[in-house]
Amino acid sequence: MRENGILRIVTRFLIPLIMLFALYVQFHGEYSPGGGFQAGVIFAAGWILFVLIYGLEAGLSVVPERAMFVLSAAGALLYALIGLLGVVLGGRFLEFYPLLDNPQAAQQAGIILVELGVGVTVASVVMLIFTMFARRRGDLGQAWHPEEND
Amino acid sequence: MAVALAVVQLRDLFSAAMLFAIYSLISAALFVVLDAGDVALTEAAVGAGISTILILAVLTLAPRYEKRIERVNWPALGVVIVTGACLVWAVSDLPNFGAPDNPIHTHVGSYYTENAYREMGVPNMVAAVLASYRSFDTFGEVLVIFTAGLAVFSLLSVRPGKRKAKPESRPGNER
Amino acid sequence: MHLLGHYNYYVVVVLMMIGFYSVIARGNMIKKIIGLNLFQTSVFIMIISAGKVIGGSTPIYEKGVELYSNPLPHVLILTAIVVGVATTAVGLALTVRIREAYGSIEDDDLIEDDGEDADGHEAGQ
Numbered sequence: 001m002r003e004n005g006i007l008r009i010v011t012r013f014l015i016p017l018i019m020l021f022a023l024y025v026q027f028h029g030e031y032s033p034g035g036g037f038q039a040g041v042i043f044a045a046g047w048i049l050f051v052l053i054y055g056l057e058a059g060l061s062v063v064p065e066r067a068m069f070v071l072s073a074a075g076a077l078l079y080a081l082i083g084l085l086g087v088v089l090g091g092r093f094l095e096f097y098p099l100l101d102n103p104q105a106a107q108q109a110g111i112i113l114v115e116l117g118v119g120v121t122v123a124s125v126v127m128l129i130f131t132m133f134a135r136r137r138g139d140l141g142q143a144w145h146p147e148e149n150d
Numbered sequence: 151m152a153v154a155l156a157v158v159q160l161r162d163l164f165s166a167a168m169l170f171a172i173y174s175l176i177s178a179a180l181f182v183v184l185d186a187g188d189v190a191l192t193e194a195a196v197g198a199g200i201s202t203i204l205i206l207a208v209l210t211l212a213p214r215y216e217k218r219i220e221r222v223n224w225p226a227l228g229v230v231i232v233t234g235a236c237l238v239w240a241v242s243d244l245p246n247f248g249a250p251d252n253p254i255h256t257h258v259g260s261y262y263t264e265n266a267y268r269e270m271g272v273p274n275m276v277a278a279v280l281a282s283y284r285s286f287d288t289f290g291e292v293l294v295i296f297t298a299g300l301a302v303f304s305l306l307s308v309r310p311g312k313r314k315a316k317p318e319s320r321p322g323n324e325r
Numbered sequence: 326m327h328l329l330g331h332y333n334y335y336v337v338v339v340l341m342m343i344g345f346y347s348v349i350a351r352g353n354m355i356k357k358i359i360g361l362n363l364f365q366t367s368v369f370i371m372i373i374s375a376g377k378v379i380g381g382s383t384p385i386y387e388k389g390v391e392l393y394s395n396p397l398p399h400v401l402i403l404t405a406i407v408v409g410v411a412t413t414a415v416g417l418a419l420t421v422r423i424r425e426a427y428g429s430i431e432d433d434d435l436i437e438d439d440g441e442d443a444d445g446h447e448a449g450q
Binding site for chain 2: 331332333334335336338339340341342343344345346349350353355356358359360362363366367369370373374376377378379381382383384385386388393395396397398399400401402403404406407408409410411412413414415417418419420421422424431
């Protein structure tokens with residue numbers, strides 16, 4: 001699909017927009033529908049579109065597989081650390097109000113950080129799953145030939 | 151409903167996957183009509199995007215056409231009809247659609263609706279409930295999707311093994 | 326009225342049964358997974374429609390709006406959707422592995438295979 005001019009030009013225009021939209025949805029999750037999950041899925045969809053057009057190697061050179069492993073664990077860890085931070089500062093697990101002085105600001109800060117962790121994990125896990133499936137196709141293409149259809 | 155029936159009946163799995171994407175989009179539109187913005191966004195992104203992409207990715211690895219079904223599977227149809235009848239009978243006990251004094255709205259839901267903005271300062275009540283009132287559930291959910299990534303990785307990281315029928319294939323697991 | 330008040334629930338039950346039939350009556354694994362997703366999505370529709378308040382608006386706070394739809398079902402369904410995609414991904418990974426080990430993803434061929442050595446079997450239909 002790399003040679004198809006229309007696809008290339010349209011995706012070159014669209015993919016930055018998709019990623020920007022993912023960031024917008026992530027950080028405006030408090031004011032409009034959105035939040036961590038939606039942003040992560042949209043970001044991963046943008047990356048998948050890039051891989052579909054330009055190939056898996058190009059996609060992996062943008063986001064290496066190592067980064068996907070590290071980021072998926074890092075997002076979940078961030079969530080747990082915010083929770084433990086609540087315990088350290090005097091409340092219970094995952095309570096946000098000890099974080100800052102103003103209770104409303106503390107809740108908002110906690111929510112932003114938690115949603116960030118969720119978004120990062122969801123995006124990297126979806127990208128990882130897609131990479132696993134796509135690489136399987138590449139491996140199998142060398143090992144044996146696909147069967148005839150019914 | 152017609153889309154769902156077509157998805158079940160079609161032998162061409164590629165068309166079934168496309169119709170599944172259409173079904174997800176229609177249900178996302180339904181969610182918008184039912185005042186569920188976050189859910190519509192998630193369902194559209196996940197159902198029409200990720201699930202369909204994964205099904206298509208597996209379709210490149212598997213036969214595209216389902217085996218021909220000669221006869222209707224009567225026991226399965228019987229089970230389905232019995233279950234459907236029980237569910238329809240149970241539906242008659244449900245309160246009417248959309249009435250503001252349903253039991254579902256009176257206890258915790260009304261507390262969230264009245265107090266979320268005052269306590270959090272966050273206009274989006276769904277995000278406030280998701281990330282603050284019900285943080286534990288979201289934490290578990292992050293762990294679930296992380297575990298799914300682990301499971302897929304552990305299943306698919308092994309190189310495809312040799313098929314004994316073809317002598318020229320490569321031996322498995324060279325990592 | 327009673328019947329009209331539950332109209333959307335009946336539709337959801339029909340959708341659920343269609344997905345259920347696809348899970349148990351079709352042998353092809355990908356069709357089963359698609360049926361499972363149909364089932365899940367229809368359950369989401371049911372719970373979201375149970376949370377709607379007629380005359381309410383989206384549960385996002387705005388000045389001057391008095392009646393909101395219940396945000397609690399939305400939260401539950403958000404988590405359920407993501408868990409659903411996780412289940413689908415793992416199921417599809419299993420399908421890929423079964424395809425490689427047995428050469429087929431149809432139930433009938435797999436049951437026939439059980440009596441023989443899995444690796445020595447030629448590609449199924």
